[in-house]
Amino acid sequence: MRLLVVGACGTVGSMVLPHLARAHEIRVLDLVEPRAPVEGVEYHTGDLHDVDLVAALAEGTGSLVFMAMGPARGWGSPATARAHLDVAVPGMYATLTGARRAGVRHLVYTSSMSVYRYPLGGREPPPDQPPPDDQRLGRYPDESVPPDATDFYGLAKRLGEAVCRNAAIEGGMDALCLRLCFPTGEADWPRQGTAFQRAIATSARDVAAAIDAALARRGHGFDVYSISGDARERTMSLAKAKRELGWAPRDPTP
Template sequence: MRILIIGGSGYVGTLMLPGLATEHEIRVLDLVPPQGDHEHVAGSATDPAALAAALEGMDAVVHGAMGRRSESHWPHPDVASAFEVNVASVYATLEAAHAAGVRRAVLIGSLSVFDEGQLIERQVDEETAPDAADVYGVTKRLAEQVGRIAAEAHGMTVTVLRLAFPTPDDVWPRWALPVVDEPIEIRRADGSLVPALAGSDLSAAVSAALSRDDGGYDVFHIVGADDSGRGWSTAKARDALGWVARRRYQG
């Protein structure tokens, strides 16, 4: 499959590319070149001309771009950039994909659509109503609505993958948060580890989502796995996409 990765040079895009490139023909739309030998279209996902050029000849598009951090409130998201990238560029991408005849799209979402205050202690699934009120969570909630609207209006297959703590395989189960110097361990109040999502498992989830053939809009939780019985449920992804995390933490 010929896939356009929006934001393929960013943190999440860089995690996805190696695995996806083993199965698919990859093109990247980003302002800067991606790591590795991948076809690159320089430009912004809010630029209609850049989107049209990048989508030409593609079978599917994966939107994984992220807004920049605030200079005045580091490391929190910049408000204008968050709305521009997480909402406006998703809308522009899906409209351009429709115009180009590209009917499959995967949106890289986040479990941050839920209030992060006690998220690691909560048992949320895809039926739980999102309730985040911070700028990042709100923009990711809005991006999901944009995806649903595009699926309904254009007959596209739009799949949202809600991630938590994506990280390179070589530091898993820790999370290599881009704004800190060393990978960190995420732990619940009782001290048990919440494993991050390995990049290879993320790539496999994106490939599985790209093969979804039942049409319309849907959302799946794609997170790290452990044997504690307390993790966020990925049963829907297992049943509908055939995806399970291959890296499983045994604490």
């Protein structure tokens, strides 16, 4: 498939793109140059708010993969919060406007389980102390429960999902939102950190496989899916992704 991937030079995009490029012809739009260009990928530097540019790059592509997000630097500052919200709402809206103008009717959005507040019943233990049982980790609600995050990052992601839903209603697009959990590159897998981070982390290979599965699902409008390496489903249900996308983690967390 020929894809336009927006935001592929960021942290998550950089680790996932090599996997996607093995199966697809990819055109990238990002504000920055790639740190390690992937062979065969066509890179373009530009602003996702530029509707004309997006429309030109989306011409002839079969799907848009939206991976853009705000910066990590200054996390929690008003400027960083503003940047994340700007990408997720006006940035996403402009990008989808350009994509629809080019005839693209399919979108995969890399959202986050951060659209929910910290899992009910959970508390994050010290990094060197694994949880004695599943309850200590807490559990996320399934996809039927509306997002409720109030922090700037979770809010930005849930508003991005709302823009995707709008595109499905207004523009007749298929818009699939993948709620990712701590995407982790091959060099850092299995992920280190707290018990909670280790439990829900997802390998870059599995993130790419989830995107592939979402690219193949068409004709169903807007939908959301929980994506995690938690194959034992200690913290969330992956039943919907298994049932509708045919996806399950191949690199399960310990």
